[in-house]
Amino acid sequence: MRRLGASTRRATIEYLPAGLLLAALIAGWEAWVRIFDTRPYIMPAPSRVWTAFLETRGTLPEHITTTLSEALLGLAIAAAAGVALAAILALTPLVRRVLYPILVVSQTIPMIVLAPLLVIWFGFGMTPKVVVVALFGFFPICVSTAEGLLTADREMTGLVRSMGGGRLASLRYVEIPAALPSFFSGLKIAATYAVLGAVIGEWVGASSGLGIFITRAQTAFRVDRVFVAVAVIAVVSVALFAAVHVAARLTTPWMYVNKENKS
């Protein structure tokens, strides 16, 4: 219990300044809108956004569910494909030389341009959204995992080899565990973009989801509802990021030893 209390206190101290700043910004925003009497379709006050949130409470969960499932499915595909290609890149220098530059160039294609095309190719269902999320997430996951596999300590793989271990043993005991933290760094970046990716996918055309929620709010000049969606996207993204962080802590506990237990 004491340890738990201490860690709660530490977390409070760590996040208190950021929380205070956020509260001050919201208060300043509210004051600005009231003093200058800004029109709500130009800039709604936080209190108005809150009211809009209460109004939309009934319909929001459905939209969140849609967007979150697209984000999660896309993220899972990005992780699977990213790790698979990372393994191929790391294990075969020839493929690495051929594919790596193409992979980097592919990242310069603006997703805004690609998203409408994906709708033409895959229709208005869930698929184009999942594809956008997967395309967003694939690159950071693949690149960091490949780097992790490639930068594994040569002397450690040599040690496993001296024990009579082959390529598989070296992968199992050294390279894969060494690449896990990099994989999670990539997954964290991908997770932060996942919800955004799904929203961009929905923008072009969907029947449900936060993207279509925003489009509808915009066409009705309900800027307060747009802000509700922005806040929801932020909260869901942070939750997803936190989930990846927890998974990283559980899977790579050795990475978090020194910060806590070193006396």
Place this chain on the structure above:
Amino acid sequence: MSTIDVRGLGHTFGDLRVLKDVSLQAPGGTFASIVGPSACGKSTLLRVLAGLLVPDEGTAEVGGVSTVSRPGLVSYMPQKDLLLPWRRVLGNATLGAEVGGIKRAEAKRQAGALMERFGLAGFERAWPSQLSGGMRQRLALLRTFLAPAKTMLLDEPFGALDAITRREMHGWLQSVLGAEQRTVLFITHDVEEALLLSDRVYVMSPRPGRIIADVPVTFPKPRPSGAVLAPEFIRLKAELLGALGG
């Protein structure tokens, strides 16, 4: 117990000739040391015996089997402890055994039984980053010790330790090895350490390394740290230092 038999070993890295006609025979059960100046090719010799490096010329055999491109015949402890940060103490101890094909549960049982003797009892679930320098070194030794290959190659295992910890380790290593006869090839550039631990000390020349002296050490074992003050010990030390300085 396997004899270490090296004959006419030579190796060149690019233009750099590191080993030249190195020959040594250490009978089974011998604790043999190699002393030599830095960068004289000692580690290269061990890498050949560990099966990690194919030499340009000569043969290297352990127990009558060539080690060239045959890793796993000896248990090799490199200069760095190379503990895997993602395995706990017990997992690092069993690594060599697991890779060598011993079942995990059996390897854990063997490691658990030796934790006390290696001064690691109570730390089974700790991470390597939580250990002191001496403990890391003992863990690396335990890993080397538990590998199925009974011939051990130790590359400056105590090189990074402070003098006091080092002295403790000397006494401890003798007690650990006293229980079972093992063939050990030990690399150091500390003449006193070599004399204290070994049955036989080889002196290597500066690069390109060759064996320039072969000195048997016949004091009874185990040798307390005070043994370094005996006249005969000092005479041998002078002989080795002379060979090194020459």
